Each structure stands twice: as structure tokens, then as C-alpha cells.
Amino acid sequence: MKAITIYGSVVVLALATAACSQTPAPKPSASAISVSTPTGETGPAGFSAYYTQSISWEECGDFECAKATAPMSWQDPKAGEIEIALKRHPATGKRTGSLLVNPGGPGVSAVDGLADNLLPRISDSVQAAYDIVAVDPRGVGSSSAVECLDDKTKDKFNAIDYTTDDAGVAKMEKDARDFAKSCVRKTGDLLAHVDTQSAARDMDMLRAALGDSKLSYVGFSYGTQLGATYAGLFPGKTGRLVLDGAVDMTETSDDVTEGQAAAFEAALRTYIGWCQTEMKSCPLGNSVDEGAAEIKALFAAAQKEPLPTSSDRAATKHLISTAIIAGMYDDGAWPYLTAGLTEAIDFGSADTLLLFADSYNERDDDGSYANQDDAQLAISCLDRRGDSDTAAMKAQAARIQEEAPTMGEYISYSALACKNWPYPVVAQDFDLQAKGAAPIVVIGTTGDPATPYKNAQALASTLDSGVLVTYQGEGHTAYGNSNACVNDAVDEYLLTGTAPADGLTC
Numbered sequence: 001m002k003a004i005t006i007y008g009s010v011v012v013l014a015l016a017t018a019a020c021s022q023t024p025a026p027k028p029s030a031s032a033i034s035v036s037t038p039t040g041e042t043g044p045a046g047f048s049a050y051y052t053q054s055i056s057w058e059e060c061g062d063f064e065c066a067k068a069t070a071p072m073s074w075q076d077p078k079a080g081e082i083e084i085a086l087k088r089h090p091a092t093g094k095r096t097g098s099l100l101v102n103p104g105g106p107g108v109s110a111v112d113g114l115a116d117n118l119l120p121r122i123s124d125s126v127q128a129a130y131d132i133v134a135v136d137p138r139g140v141g142s143s144s145a146v147e148c149l150d151d152k153t154k155d156k157f158n159a160i161d162y163t164t165d166d167a168g169v170a171k172m173e174k175d176a177r178d179f180a181k182s183c184v185r186k187t188g189d190l191l192a193h194v195d196t197q198s199a200a201r202d203m204d205m206l207r208a209a210l211g212d213s214k215l216s217y218v219g220f221s222y223g224t225q226l227g228a229t230y231a232g233l234f235p236g237k238t239g240r241l242v243l244d245g246a247v248d249m250t251e252t253s254d255d256v257t258e259g260q261a262a263a264f265e266a267a268l269r270t271y272i273g274w275c276q277t278e279m280k281s282c283p284l285g286n287s288v289d290e291g292a293a294e295i296k297a298l299f300a301a302a303q304k305e306p307l308p309t310s311s312d313r314a315a316t317k318h319l320i321s322t323a324i325i326a327g328m329y330d331d332g333a334w335p336y337l338t339a340g341l342t343e344a345i346d347f348g349s350a351d352t353l354l355l356f357a358d359s360y361n362e363r364d365d366d367g368s369y370a371n372q373d374d375a376q377l378a379i380s381c382l383d384r385r386g387d388s389d390t391a392a393m394k395a396q397a398a399r400i401q402e403e404a405p406t407m408g409e410y411i412s413y414s415a416l417a418c419k420n421w422p423y424p425v426v427a428q429d430f431d432l433q434a435k436g437a438a439p440i441v442v443i444g445t446t447g448d449p450a451t452p453y454k455n456a457q458a459l460a461s462t463l464d465s466g467v468l469v470t471y472q473g474e475g476h477t478a479y480g481n482s483n484a485c486v487n488d489a490v491d492e493y494l495l496t497g498t499a500p501a502d503g504l505t506c
Contacts, residue, residue: 032056034064034090041208046077051208057088063114064088068209070138073193074201082190084202085142086135087111089119093128097212099494100133100203104221104245104477106196107375108362109141110134121480122218123491130216130494137226138202139194140375146194148183148374151367158361158373159316161303164397164412169390172413177420183378184422194375195382195426200230204237214239214438216494220477221245221451224442225383228459232430235437240494244443245477246456249432253386253415258400259452261411265404267328267449268292270474271337279338283345292406295324298345307350315350315357321410323356328449330481331474377417382426386415433464439499441467441490445482447474460502470505482506 036055043051050070057064066086073079087110088098101118102110110118114134122132136143149157160175162168183191203226207215216239219227224243231238251259272291275282284291299317301307306314315323327337333356340352362370387393397412404411434440440463444456453470460466471478471486478486485506493499 032058036209037211039208039211039213043205043208044074047071047074047205050205053209055086055206055209060087064090065111068206070202070205072189074198079193080189082138082144082193084135084138084144084206085111086133086206087114088134089114089127089132091127091129091131092124095131096129096495097131097216098133098207098210099126099130100135100206100215100217102135102137102217102219102223102226104219104223105140105372105376106137106222106226106379107140107372108222109136109370109372111136111142112370123480123487126491126494131210133206133210135203135206137194137199137379139190139199139378141371144190145187145371146183146191146374146378147186147371148179148377151369154361154363154369154373155313155367158322158357158363159306159313159319161317162413164409169393169413169416172416173419176416176418179377179417180421183374187374187378191378192382192423194378196226196229196379197233197426197429199226199379200233203230204234207237212239213237216240218242218244218479218490218494220479222247224451224459225249228432228434228440228463229430231434231437231440231463232432235431235434238434238437238440240438240497241440242443242479242490242494243440243459244479245448245451246442246444246459247451248455248458248462250458250462251455253380253384254396257386257411257414258396258403259455260450261400261404261408263452264325264328264407264411264449267447267474268295268324268406270447271328271331271334274331274334275338279335281342282338283342294345295341295406298341302350307344307348307353309349309351309354311351311354313354315344315354318410319357320344320350320353321407322360323353325407325410326356326360329476331447381418381421382423385418385421385425388415388419432462435464437463437465438497439465439467439493441469441493441499443469443471443478443486443490445471445473445475445478448476450476467499467502468504469500470503472505478506 034057038052041051042048055066057066068084070082070084103113111134139146162172217227225247227241227243269288272284272288284294302320303317306316327333344350362372400408400412442460444453446453460468471482479490489500
């Protein structure tokens with residue numbers, strides 16, 4: 001069972017100790033091409049060595065890379081250390097400072113995605129003014145990372161088709177419990193400390209180590225939760241924050257699940273209508289209801305007998321569901337999704353749909369996986385959890401099926417993923433309103449399936465200084481992926497500090 005939730009949710013206990021108990025700051029390496037000058041802030045008592053460390057940059061292809069040291073626990077300076085991986089694109093013009101970026105997930109690597117995903121979305125003018133700094137949060141990617149399953153086991157896990165009868169739900173729970181046990185065995189103590197609040201504290205440490213008096217940041221999807229958490233913890237250090245594809249910080253995990261189910265169903269129905277009117281050959285009938293029925297029939301056929309591919313892997317119902325979910329993130333992918341559905345429905349094979357599923361699951365052609373799934377679950381389970389009572393899950397599944405009759409089964413019973421997680425939810429220890437923070441730009445897309453538009457409305461309203469920008473369109477997130485109205489408003493804010501008018505609609 002794979003939880004579909006793509007967002008998750010910070011504590012500080014200052015244990016005053018003598019300076020001799022602190023870890024010395026790392027020394028620049030001999031191959032360093034640049035070394036940061038920290039602000040001089042010392043941070044919470046017991047952690048000053050982390051705040052005052054210098055970041056030593058080295059060449060890595062067309063970029064510069066570095067590793068920073070962070071405490072394992074922001075509550076206990078003696079708990080050990082972890083590494084935080086960074087990659088940057090230096091400012092191409094007169095430098096303003098650092099702009100930290102996060103692509104979401106939780107669990108998606110910013111370091112791996114800087115060149116192909118993040119940097120192309122950021123305008124030349126912003127790249128001229130800022131060092132664009134990709135940071136892999138604790139537990140993710142090239143930082144000290146969560147590890148749960150090996151690649152072959154992930155192939156099997158991502159392909160499992162579950163039923164939602166009592167036996168199927170029991171199997172989901174057993175597999176989720178086994179997954180958690182494997183995470184404990186392979187990851188160790190880090191597993192208890194990958195919550196979003198700790199990651200936000202890491203960002204403040206990095207801000208100071210990089211020499212920036214305030215944080216400038218662009219976060220997409222789950223990255224909005226990370227950014228809003230930072231603002232709640234450090235409102236006085238909040239500079240220019242852009243939160244695109246917003247998470248509603250006031251929602252429960254169950255609210256998130258039901259909201260996503262309805263949003264993905266709506267996006268799918270929009271796609272079906274587009275397919276029928278825009279594609280010369282659409283395999284989804286002549287009405288939206290007919291198209292939805294075609295997809296449900298495809299699911300049923302694949303559950304009975306997985307579709308063959310040109311590889312040694314077959315496309316199960318779960319993998320085909322994953323492929324369709326992946327196709328809803330970007331309407332630019334809709335022609336390719338149509339090709340995949342045509343291949344599956346008309347010809348009974350699923351090479352294209354398997355490519356979609358593999359992309360979503362971050363599986364490379366060689367069969368290796370990024371740690372996105374492992375990190376996503378570990379972070380999400382520490383941030384918030386759904387109600388895993390059997391009766392409550394059945395009731396929710398019925399509501400989801402009502403709201404999302406095509407895709408709902410894929411999303412139901414996701415609370416089982418965290419039911420037997422070995423560590424408790426981390427208590428929220430920050431101000432959701434982030435009172436005292438500078439203006440924070442929140443962007444919502446009206447047709448966003450993963451972070452529904454109402455989330456952006458809610459986050460902008462919750463934040464004391466939130467400013468809402470609306471993009472009327474489809475897909476997940478808007479900056480660098482929509483139109484000049486959105487892009488120009490964000491660029492002006494990042495370059496001058498002038499926020500767009502609250503309620504701007506593009």
C-alpha cells in the first residue's frame with residue numbers, strides 16, 4: 001500500500017552547556033572553491049557550532065555542492081550528527097543573497113532536481129540576483145537518508161493490488177507493519193528525527209551558515225508546509241517566501257486524504273473531457289461518464305490479469321492507477337497519458353503507463369529507486385496521521401468512493417501506512433499564523449489535483465501576512481509552469497520585496 005498523501009507538517013529545547021561540549025565547526029576542504037561567511041548568530045544554546053559553521057563549496061559539474069552538519073536532534077545536542085546536502089547555482093549577476101528551494105514530496109530530492117526541475121522554473125532575473133540553493137531535507141536524497149526497502153522489494157511493493165475487504169485490509173496493515181520494521185532496521189536513530197519541524201530548524205541553521213540575515217525561499221507542494229513551518233518558528237527571520245501548491249496547515253490527515261481524492265477525481269474528469277475534444281483519437285468514449293467507465297474497466301482487467309510490457313514487469317492495477325495519478329500533475333503530460341491509455345485499452349499493453357508509474361515512483365531505467373517513498377512515509381508519519389480505527393477507515397472509504405468513484409479505491413485506507421509506525425507524532429510547537437513575519441506569497445491553482453485550491457485559500461488566510469495569488473488552470477503548482485502573470489508577480493516580489501496585491505488572479 002502506498003499512501004498518496006504528498007505533504008506532511010519543531011521544537012527546541014535549549015540545554016545550556018559549556019562551549020567545550022559543542023562539536024567544532026567543519027574546516028573548509030582543500031578543494032573548496034568558495035566558503036561561506038556565517039552571520040555570527042549562535043542559535044539555541046548548545047547548538048552554536050552548527051550555526052557558525054562555514055559552508056565549503058566544491059565544483060560538481062555545472063554546479064557547486066556542499067555538505068553541512070546538523071544535529072540529529074534539535075532537542076538534545078548530544079544525540080549525534082547528520083549531514084545535509086546542498087547544491088547551488090551561483091548568482092549570475094549582482095548577488096542579493098541565497099534563495100533556498102524545495103520541490104515537495106515530502107521526500108523529493110532538491111539536489112537531484114535542481115538542474116532539470118527547479119532551475120528551469122526560475123527566471124533569469126532571479127537567477128542573476130540569487131544563489132539558487134537546493135537543499136535535501138534530513139532523511140531525503142543525498143542528505144543523511146531514510147532507507148526502508150531494497151530496489152527489488154520496492155518493485156514488488158509498488159505493484160501490489162489490494163482488495164478492500166477484511167482480508168485485503170489485513171494484508172495492507174501487515175505489509176505496512178513490515179515496511180516500518182524494515183525502516184527501523186535500515187535507518188536507525190535518524191528515523192525518529194525526520195519531521196518537518198526539525199527540517200525547518202535545519203533551514204534556519206543553513207540560513208545563518210550561508211550568511212543571510214533572513215530566509216528567502218521558494219517551496220512547491222509539501223515545500224509550502226516546510227516554508228510555513230519555518231515562518232511559524234522564525235517569523236523574525238522570514239524574508240521573501242513563496243509557497244506554491246499550498247498545504248492547509250489546519251487540516252487533519254483525514255481531511256487531506258478526502259480532499260485529494262475529490263481533487264484527483266475532478267482533475268481526471270477534466271482530462272477525460274479534454275481528451276475527447278482535443279485528441280483526434282481518444283480511447284475514452286464520447287462522454288465524461290463513458291470515459292470514467294473505460295478507466296474503471298481497465299482497472300478491473302488489470303487486477304484480473306496485469307498488462308504485459310516489453311520488460312519483465314507487468315502493469316498491475318496499482319501501477320496503472322499510479323500512472324494516471326502521475327498524469328494529473330501536469331496537463332502538458334496529457335497527450336502522452338492519452339497515448340498510454342490507447343496502448344492499454346486498444347492493444348492490451350502498458351509500456352507507456354509503466355513509464356508514468358516509474359517516473360512517479362522515482363524508479364530509474366536500471367531498476368534503482370530514489371528514497372522518495374521511504375522518506376515520504378517517515379516524514380508524514382511523524383507530522384500527522386489519519387484515524388486508523390477500522391470503523392473510521394471504512395466510513396471514510398465510503399465517503400471517498402462517493403466523492404471519487406473512479407480513483408477513490410486507490411486512495412482509501414491510507415491511514416494504515418502510519419498505524420504501526422514506531423515513533424509518535426511530533427507535537428506542533430510553532431505559531432500557525434506566523435505573526436510578525438514579512439508578507440508571504442501563497443499560490444494556488446484552481447485545478448490542482450494534489451494540493452486542492454482551497455488549501456491555498458486556507459493557508460493564505462491562516463498566515464497573518466499571507467498574500468494569495470490564484471492561477472486559473474490545471475496541474476500542480478504554477479510558478480514557472482503557468483503564465484507571465486504569475487511569474488512576473490513572483491519575480492517582482494523576490495527581486496524587490498514588493499508583494500503582489502492580495503487576491504491577484506491570473
